[in-house]
C-alpha cells in the first residue's frame with residue numbers, strides 16, 4: 001500500500017497563486033428552487049470567476065448539494081438563470097447539456113466509484129466513453145492520472161478494497177480525466193481523517209492551478225476550505241448570506257459566521273429543535289407528543 | 297360517516313398513486329426503447345448482463361425443469377393409464393411444458409433469481425450516486441446501465457424457457473420410460489406427432505418473450521426508482537419479485553385466451 005504522504009510532492013506548502021480573471025465562468029442570477037412546496041433557494045445570485053477556488057458553506061439542508069445539481073443541469077430551477085460559460089443550463093437540450101457536461105468534473109460526496117469496475121477501469125471510463133483513443137494511450141493516461149493522486153499502485157484494486165480517502169482520490173482522478181474547465185466538489189472532506197483531508201484539500205488546489213481549472217467546493221469543513229479557497233460564500237435561507245475572503249472569515253465579528261468558524265453549538269443557529277419550555281414539560285403542563293415534542 | 301369518507305379518500309389516493317406509477321413506468325419503458333440500440337451496437341455490454349442474468353440462472357432452471365418433468369410424468373401416468381392411454385404420456389408432458397409450465401415457471405424463477413438481483417444492483421448504484429455520477433459524465437445511464445439489463449432479460453427468458461422444457465421432457469423420459477416402463481418408441485413418436493410447431497412452440501416462445509419484457513421492465517424500474525436507503529432498496533427488491541410474479545400470471549391468462557381464441561368455437 002503506498003503511503004499517502006510519500007506520493008505527494010515535497011514542496012506542498014499550499015500557495016494560493018491562481019491568477020483569477022475578473023470575468024465569471026458561472027453566473028447564477030436570482031434562482032428560486034423548491035422541493036414540492038418547500039423553498040430551498042430563494043433568489044440566490046452568485047458568480048464564480050475563472051481560475052478561482054470558491055468554497056460554498058452553509059448548514060445541513062441549506063441547499064448546497066441542490067446548488068451543484070442546478071449547475072450540472074440535473075435539476076431545474078423554478079425561476080432564474082444559471083449561466084455556465086455563457087450558456088443558460090436550464091434551457092439546454094439533452095445533447096447540448098451532455099456536451100457541456102463533458103467539460104465538467106464532479107466529485108461526489110463518497111466518490112461514487114463504479115463498484116463493478118476496478119480502480120483502473122473507473123479512471124479509464126471517461127476516456128472509453130467519450131474518446132476514440134486506442135487502449136494503449138488510455139492506459140498511459142490512466143496511469144498518469146492515478147500517479148497525480150498518488151494511487152498508481154492501487155490500479156488493480158476494486159473500489160470495495162479502498163479506504164474512504166483513497167476512494168475520494170480515485171474519484172478525483174476520474175473527474176479530471178477529460179481535463180475539465182470546471183470542477184464541482186460535494187463535501188470532499190466528510191468522513192476523512194485529518195491527513196486524508198489535507199491530502200484531498202491540497203489536491204484540489206494543485207489540480208486547480210496546474211490545469212487552469214475553476215473549482216466550486218461545497219463543504220462543512222471550514223479549516224480545510226480556508227486553506228485552499230480564494231473566496232468563501234456562506235449560504236443561509238436560500239441566499240448568499242456573506243461573500244468573504246478567508247482572511248475576513250478569520251477576523252469577522254458576524255455572529256453567524258463566527259458560530260460556523262468557531263464551531264459553537266449555540267448561536268444564531270439554535271442548538272435546540274423548537275420545543276416548549278423544559279420545566280413546563282417536566283411538570284406535565286404540556287402534553288408530550290409521540291416523539292417527545294410537546295404541544296401546549 | 298367520517299371514517300367511510302376517509303376510507304374512500306384513501307382508496308382514491310392509492311388508485312391515483314398506482315396510476316401515476318404506471319405512467320412513470322410507461323415513460324421509463326419508452327426511454328429504454330429509445331436507446332435499446334446501444335447494447336446491440338456495444339455487444340460487450342449485453343454479453344455481461346446475459347452472463348449474470350441468463351447463464352447464472354441456468355442451473356436452477358435445468359434442475360427445476362427436470363423435477364417438474366418427473367412429477368408431471370408420475371401424475372400424468374396415473375391419470376392416463378385409467379383410460380388405457382399411457383403411451384400418450386409424452387404428448388401430455390411436452391404440451392404442458394411447452395405451452396404453460398416452461399414459460400410461466402421459468403419467468404417466476406427468473407424474477408426471483410435474476411430480477412431481484414438486477415433491482416438490488418441498480419438500487420444500490422442509485423443510492424451510492426453511481427448513476428448520478430455517470431449522468432454527470434455525460435453518459436446516459438438509461439443507455440449504459442438500464443437498457444442492457446432489460447434486453448438481457450428479454451433475450452434470456454425465452455432461451456431459459458426452452459431449457460426448462462427440454463429438461464422437463466428429459467425428466468419425464470427418465471420417470472416414464474426408464475422407471476415406469478412405457479414404450480420408448482411410442483413416448484417419442486407420440487410426442488413428435490402431438491406437438492405443433494406453430495401452435496405450441498412458437499406460442500410458448502411468444503409468451504416467454506412477453507414475460508421477459510415484463511420481468512425486465514419491472515426489475516429495472518423498481519431499482520431505478522428505489523428510495524436511496526437500505527430499506528428502500530430492500531423493499532424494492534421484494535416488490536420486483538411480487539409484482540413480476542403477479543404480472544406473469546395475469547399476462548399468462550390474457551395470452552392464453554388470445555392464443556386459443558376460436559379454436560373450439
Ligand SMILES: Nc1ncnc2c1ncn2[C@@H]1O[C@H](COP(=O)(O)OP(=O)(O)OP(=O)(O)O)[C@@H](O)[C@H]1O
Nearest residue numbers: 035036040058059060061062063064065066067187
Ligand atoms: N429529492 C428530494 N426531495 C425532497 N426534498 C429534498 C430532496 N433532496 C433534498 N431535499 C431537501 O432539500 C434541502 C436541501 O438539500 P441539500 O441536499 O441541497 O442540502 P445540503 O446543503 O447539501 O445539506 P448537507 O450539508 O446535509 O448535505 C434539505 O432540507 C433536503 O431535505
Ligand SMILES: [Mg+2]
Nearest residue numbers: 064065066187
Ligand atoms: Mg449535501
